[in-house]
Amino acid sequence: MAQVSPTFSPLYRQIKSLILQALEAGEWRPGEAIPSETELAGRFSVSQGTVRKAIDEMASENLLVRRQGKGTFVATHSDPRAFFRFLRLVPLNGGIEQSRSVPLECWRAKAGPEAARVLGLKLGDPITIVRRVLQFSTKPVVVDEIYLPGETFAGLSLEVLNEYQGSLYSLFESRFGVRMIRATERIRAVAADRSTADLLKVREGSPLLSVERISYTYGDRPVEWRRGLYSTAEHCYLNDLG
Amino acid sequence: MAQVSPTFSPLYRQIKSLILQALEAGEWRPGEAIPSETELAGRFSVSQGTVRKAIDEMASENLLVRRQGKGTFVATHSDPRAFFRFLRLVPLNGGIEQSRSVPLECWRAKAGPEAARVLGLKLGDPITIVRRVLQFSTKPVVVDEIYLPGETFAGLSLEVLNEYQGSLYSLFESRFGVRMIRATERIRAVAADRSTADLLKVREGSPLLSVERISYTYGDRPVEWRRGLYSTAEHCYLNDLG
DNA sequence: GAGTGGTCTAGACCACTGC
């Protein structure tokens, strides 16, 4: 038989993609509960087990969070657990520290070839650039330079950044409706230039971690390009190889 | 009701732990197929769906690999995919490169306080230390210093290392019956010392990635402590934030 | 065609949450 089913997709994946669409369309906001499994099963005319399998996958991708006895909720960056998923920096000597973001600058520019390529924009499209320092217990540890599509983040300014308490991604989510789903990081070791050294209070030429991150929202659409320089004098980047 | 079930464990987890025991006991070797789901269901007197859920979890933890139509197999480090799970280094400019391990030294020593703590040994217990260089297309990129429990790896020598083709973990698995399940890495930026700089053909003081890894086998038993120094002149450490 | 894992269903019951 010359049978091939190049586009075979099981029912639960179709359900998954329907739920995804609803999520993307904002039918339920981050932190809110989605309908119960039985309700969704009725809505899509499938069995509860099929809905369950769809939700299982989405929970394992950190899109939804299940809570027994309560319901299934849209994941949110307001949840502290999400924070550690995207900032893998921990103190060398165990303890837990309070971190704080200190915005330095925020300006608009036109996308150059690299930013355009990474963010999927056209050359010259508007972008917004943020520079900020991340402190751990009042000591500066990270300098970030963040490139964002100007359209998506219209209205972002130093003032908005200064007002907001909480993580950047939490702000992006609540103020601009952009939820970061996943990211890739490329890590290298570099020598501190003069201005970065000043900001991080290390000597010029000190080794720093260069962490280049691309973050994606629904549908694998890149919406953030970020370069961070991490001082690893008293912290390290923690990674689990599952 | 004052009911609490502090040790409640669903059936499928008990099955999982039975399969884990069999795996640990070596009932099926890496790369071999385990019995079919129906067969296991009979053996444990549960339904096939319960076995399935146990295997699902173990597959998602990279302990087992499912292959439709063929069976379920014990994961092995001989599989090239396993290799990339533990070495997240890629060329800066896309391409794929052949990597090769070049052993430098292999000697025995007594565990100092740090090695003893990390590897769960007693002070003075025998350990084996390996130094090696990792090349990508004949260029040296990584220098590793690897601490292993002497008992577990009795018989490891420079000769054994030189004879063997394939990854270290593949050797550990086939020669010593030790399968690495997971690892944690702590990454920092450091300046190259003289001897490392020579080996990696960079200038003394150049920024390098310091990657400290602890690898665990079944039962979360630590069996390897390793420190690598990575030259990131032409490569970078790639990490996915799921 | 026989055997494997993969999907889907329907129904029963358990564990947890909150009113």
Place this chain on the structure above:
DNA sequence: CAGTGGTCTAGACCACTCG
């Protein structure tokens, strides 16, 4: 207590692999 997710079962059928 009602409602939620979590577990377990049994059976039917599909997709893939191999001889």
